[in-house]
Amino acid sequence: MQTLKIGARGSPLALAQAHETQARLMAAHGMPAEAFEVVVISTSGDRIQDRPLSEAGGKGLFTKEIEEALLAGAIDIAVHSSKDMPTVLPDGLELSAFLPREDARDAFIGKAAKRIVDLPQGSKVGSSSLRRQALIRRMRPDLDVVMFRGNVQTRLRKLEEGVAEGTILAHAGLRRLGLGHVVTDLMPLDAFPPAPGQGAIGIETRIGDSAVEQMLTAIHDVPTGQALACERAFLAALDGSCRTPIAGYATIADGTLTFAGLIISPDGTQSHEVKAEGPAQDAARIGMDAAKTVRAKAGETFFDGWV
Numbered sequence: 001m002q003t004l005k006i007g008a009r010g011s012p013l014a015l016a017q018a019h020e021t022q023a024r025l026m027a028a029h030g031m032p033a034e035a036f037e038v039v040v041i042s043t044s045g046d047r048i049q050d051r052p053l054s055e056a057g058g059k060g061l062f063t064k065e066i067e068e069a070l071l072a073g074a075i076d077i078a079v080h081s082s083k084d085m086p087t088v089l090p091d092g093l094e095l096s097a098f099l100p101r102e103d104a105r106d107a108f109i110g111k112a113a114k115r116i117v118d119l120p121q122g123s124k125v126g127s128s129s130l131r132r133q134a135l136i137r138r139m140r141p142d143l144d145v146v147m148f149r150g151n152v153q154t155r156l157r158k159l160e161e162g163v164a165e166g167t168i169l170a171h172a173g174l175r176r177l178g179l180g181h182v183v184t185d186l187m188p189l190d191a192f193p194p195a196p197g198q199g200a201i202g203i204e205t206r207i208g209d210s211a212v213e214q215m216l217t218a219i220h221d222v223p224t225g226q227a228l229a230c231e232r233a234f235l236a237a238l239d240g241s242c243r244t245p246i247a248g249y250a251t252i253a254d255g256t257l258t259f260a261g262l263i264i265s266p267d268g269t270q271s272h273e274v275k276a277e278g279p280a281q282d283a284a285r286i287g288m289d290a291a292k293t294v295r296a297k298a299g300e301t302f303f304d305g306w307v
């Protein structure tokens, strides 16, 4: 039998996600480790370290080279952090499975205090995510938000070096790296809503590759897929670019989907929230409607103002 080639970036988090996917496929199908090969693909997002990704070209930077490998047949599936996936995929590709979601919350790692609310006036907090920067400013306008780029380990090292008094990272990523113990506080979902897709591993495939699709059915998590359909529809309808901070989080219980979305100005002074609920099968429609609602609340000038 030919090996199934699993493509992923080379960062420790991307590799952990590729290996989690491999382990789930092995367990679901009783296959040996040798039936898989993890293929590491370097992306422009990994190479650009000197400027914010929003300036360098945004989300697609972490996916372009991997998608090219998938289309060329060099890999059979691509494992991604759903949060990093653009809402529009290249022709011929689709996100066909999602693994059970990790904790979607952001985590605070504090040096001067365990909680962001207890940091001394004017403390430096490192983040390069526009959403996190805006939410930090909304919560604590006095704090000095400083750029923090690089992978999770690099950011933690910067914290140790004293570049900032605290930073915010996805709890999911830290847990998948076995670094859950560095977290000093978890950010509440209402005051600090996560990015659409945060905490969910998404698997991209070639449309019509039925053998691969069939294999993935066994590891696909239906509620995570529904939550992601809603969050990604919300993001897509708002033209979610890196320049307009957007948060959105859906949960499923007993077939009912509950969604909360937020758009916020980069300086954190203006934000608009939306809450929605409905049958989980209507996930994408709920997300799209929520986007219309929040767009109407904010007014079109809100979107023009910050770009």
Ligand SMILES: NCc1[nH]cc(CCC(=O)O)c1CC(=O)O
Pocket: 081, 082, 083, 084, 152, 168, 169, 170, 171, 172, 173, 197, 198, 199, 200, 201
């Ligand atoms: N943009 C980097 C990125 N993409 C996904 C995650 C975390 C894992 C996840 O959300 O699934 C991270 C790091 C972070 O935000 O702390």
